[in-house]
Amino acid sequence: MNEPAIVAHDLGKRYGRTWGLRDCTFEIGAGRVVGLVGPNGAGKSTLINLMAGLLRPSTGELRLLGEPVGPHVASSRVAYLDQRHSLYDTFRVADMLEAGRRLNQRWYAHDARDRLSELGIPLDRRIDELSGGQRAQVALALALATRPDLLILDEPVASLDPLARNEVMSALMGAKATRDCTIVLSSHIVSELERLCDYLVVLNRGQVRLAGDLDDLLDDHRLLHGPSSGVVDVEAGREVLSRHEEHGTARLLCRGRGPLPAGWRERPAGIDRLVRHYLAAPARPAGWTEAAA
Numbered sequence: 550m551n552e553p554a555i556v557a558h559d560l561g562k563r564y565g566r567t568w569g570l571r572d573c574t575f576e577i578g579a580g581r582v583v584g585l586v587g588p589n590g591a592g593k594s595t596l597i598n599l600m601a602g603l604l605r606p607s608t609g610e611l612r613l614l615g616e617p618v619g620p621h622v623a624s625s626r627v628a629y630l631d632q633r634h635s636l637y638d639t640f641r642v643a644d645m646l647e648a649g650r651r652l653n654q655r656w657y658a659h660d661a662r663d664r665l666s667e668l669g670i671p672l673d674r675r676i677d678e679l680s681g682g683q684r685a686q687v688a689l690a691l692a693l694a695t696r697p698d699l700l701i702l703d704e705p706v707a708s709l710d711p712l713a714r715n716e717v718m719s720a721l722m723g724a725k726a727t728r729d730c731t732i733v734l735s736s737h738i739v740s741e742l743e744r745l746c747d748y749l750v751v752l753n754r755g756q757v758r759l760a761g762d763l764d765d766l767l768d769d770h771r772l773l774h775g776p777s778s779g780v781v782d783v784e785a786g787r788e789v790l791s792r793h794e795e796h797g798t799a800r801l802l803c804r805g806r807g808p809l810p811a812g813w814r815e816r817p818a819g820i821d822r823l824v825r826h827y828l829a830a831p832a833r834p835a836g837w838t839e840a841a842a
């Protein structure tokens with residue numbers, strides 16, 4: 550069985566007169582680690598909340614693990630971790646584990662205990678006595694103890710210092726290595742996603758600007774530079790996304806591969822430049838999908 554983990558078709562969410570997300574269409578295979586990236590207000594939380602079943606779509610359809618998402622389809626195969634790592638401050642860590650056991654159909658207590666013991670987080674410590682990084686680790690341990698097939702994380706490290714960010718991201722990578730689930734996580738920080746993700750979705754102003762396999766996208770986008778006289782030849786074989794010309798020399802951001810005219814050189818564009826380009830690019834027409842582009 551190789552069902553896609555996430556299928557969005559014409560998905561949209563409107564808050565009154567504002568579209569938080571619109572015309573969102575993509576299909577993501579099982580086992581992927583999906584990075585959702587975009588600036589403030591891009592629609593990341595809206596998409597994540599739709600996946601978590603916390604919001605209802607205004608348009609279109611969203612299917613996770615082969616099932617439509619909705620208030621009555623709270624799948625025990627999906628775990629969700631919100632930005633604030635919602636935990637009860639007055640509980641001890643052990644109480645949170647007990648709450649996890651009672652609230653979840655699928656619950657593997659040893660997974661959580663082993664993980665917290667490895668991290669040196671005592672079970673008798675009160676939640677409000679933990680550091681931000683430890684709280685994030687407890688929340689992650691709770692989510693992973695359900696052995697989800699799909700783990701959804703809304704900016705899981707946004708509130709943490711660089712050291713704690715690194716530790717939580719490493720924990721996530723370790724979890725992925727031991728359990729082949731699909732992971733979706735959002736972030737403002739592109740470099741953070743590059744480490745962990747193998748699929749990228751770039752959102753801006755509520756629309757998907759780019760979606761695809763990260764390695765393919767990185768391979769496909771190149772920075773070229775050479776004499777301006779060769780631009781026409783470059784354009785014949787590739788899609789030129791942006792150009793800068795000065796003193797007879799041209800610098801181009803291109804998509805696609807092809808022969809290089811004499812005097813031209815190329816190098817990978819890199820994830821930062823790629824994301825910056827698509828964030829600045831105009832919105833795609835309704836119904837646009839990466840596959841159809």
Ligand SMILES: Nc1ncnc2c1ncn2[C@@H]1O[C@H](COP(=O)(O)OP(=O)(O)OP(=O)(O)O)[C@@H](O)[C@H]1O
Nearest residue numbers: 564567568569587588589590591592593594595596
């Ligand atoms: N409850 C709401 N009521 C009205 N508008 C909303 C609501 N939630 C989100 N929006 C709007 O929807 C758009 C997308 O917001 P969303 O929170 O999904 O973005 P985001 O990418 O998660 O941003 P951030 O990185 O700041 O969390 C924004 O224009 C936002 O103002």
